[in-house]
Amino acid sequence: MANRRGILFWLGLVSLGAVGVAASDGDGDRNGTRSGWLTSRADVAPVTNATYGEECGSCHLAYQPGLLPAQAWTQVMDPAALADHYGDDASLTETLRAEIAGYLLAQAADQASAPRSRAFAVGFDAHAGTGLPRITERRYFERKHDDVPASLVTSNPDVGSFSQCNACHRGAAKGVYNDSRIDIPGYGRWED
Numbered sequence: 603m604a605n606r607r608g609i610l611f612w613l614g615l616v617s618l619g620a621v622g623v624a625a626s627d628g629d630g631d632r633n634g635t636r637s638g639w640l641t642s643r644a645d646v647a648p649v650t651n652a653t654y655g656e657e658c659g660s661c662h663l664a665y666q667p668g669l670l671p672a673q674a675w676t677q678v679m680d681p682a683a684l685a686d687h688y689g690d691d692a693s694l695t696e697t698l699r700a701e702i703a704g705y706l707l708a709q710a711a712d713q714a715s716a717p718r719s720r721a722f723a724v725g726f727d728a729h730a731g732t733g734l735p736r737i738t739e740r741r742y743f744e745r746k747h748d749d750v751p752a753s754l755v756t757s758n759p760d761v762g763s764f765s766q767c768n769a770c771h772r773g774a775a776k777g778v779y780n781d782s783r784i785d786i787p788g789y790g791r792w793e794d
């Protein structure tokens with residue numbers, strides 16, 4: 603356990619360095635498409651498919667594919683599930699649906715090399731529960747957020763729910779989730 607925390611700590615430091623450089627170099631890569639060591643230091647691989655970013659980034663952050671395993675994305679991208687998407691209608695034409703599903707499956711958490719992505723895949727059971735799968739209900743997510751009180755989330759008008767990753771993780775759009783970029787509205791920086 604102590605070992606594991608040590609590794610995450612070092613990963614955090616490396617990412618912190620990457621963010622520092624990225625912030626000072628003009629910052630033109632909204633979709634994270636630029637290759638090279640800066641984006642490779644993200645905690646999970648950034649979104650690289652523009653169609654996905656447009657279609658799935660209008661109501662909430664376009665979640666990185668590496669935040670859910672392939673079986674979970676298959677459930678989310680089912681046509682009937684899109685029509686009743688966590689209470690919203692997120693239906694797509696079949697062409698768009700197929701392109702996005704293909705992208706998500708190829709980059710899913712269980713296919714990814716980033717350690718945090720692999721953590722999001724641990725213990726997923728496609729047959730457990732009745733609703734659609736959630737990133738925010740993954741075991742790793744719950745473990746990482748169990749110190750964050752509801753007063754800062756659901757009863758915080760500037761956050762609303764844990765699904766709004768980018769309300770607190772200022773690097774979320776680039777796949778940066780480590781402690782260095784956490785700033786909770788009305789509370790401030792998170793000191794672990």
Ligand code: HEC
Pocket residue numbers: 657658659660661662665678687688689690691692702735736737738739762763764765766
């Ligand atoms: C019309 C608005 C809308 C669109 C478009 C949309 N979503 Fe969502 N999505 C929602 C809402 C609302 C929630 C639930 C948020 C909450 O509980 O606070 C949600 C939740 C999610 C979650 C679960 C987040 C969690 O809590 O862990 C995933 C995964 C997700 N959406 C993926 C997608 C994908 C993939 C697409 C594109 C095919 C998409 N969404 C398009 C409205 C939308």
Ligand code: HEC
Pocket residue numbers: 610614645669718737738746747749750754755761763764765766767768769770771779780781784786792794
């Ligand atoms: C209300 C603010 C808030 C929201 C919303 C939120 N997080 Fe977090 N998250 C935190 C805090 C605070 C921590 C650090 C907890 C700690 O270290 O005790 C954290 C930690 C993490 C970590 C672990 C980082 C590390 O280096 O160990 C990951 C990964 C993460 N969050 C992903 C997400 C994702 C993905 C979403 C959206 C689905 C999300 N978070 C939504 C506040 C938030």
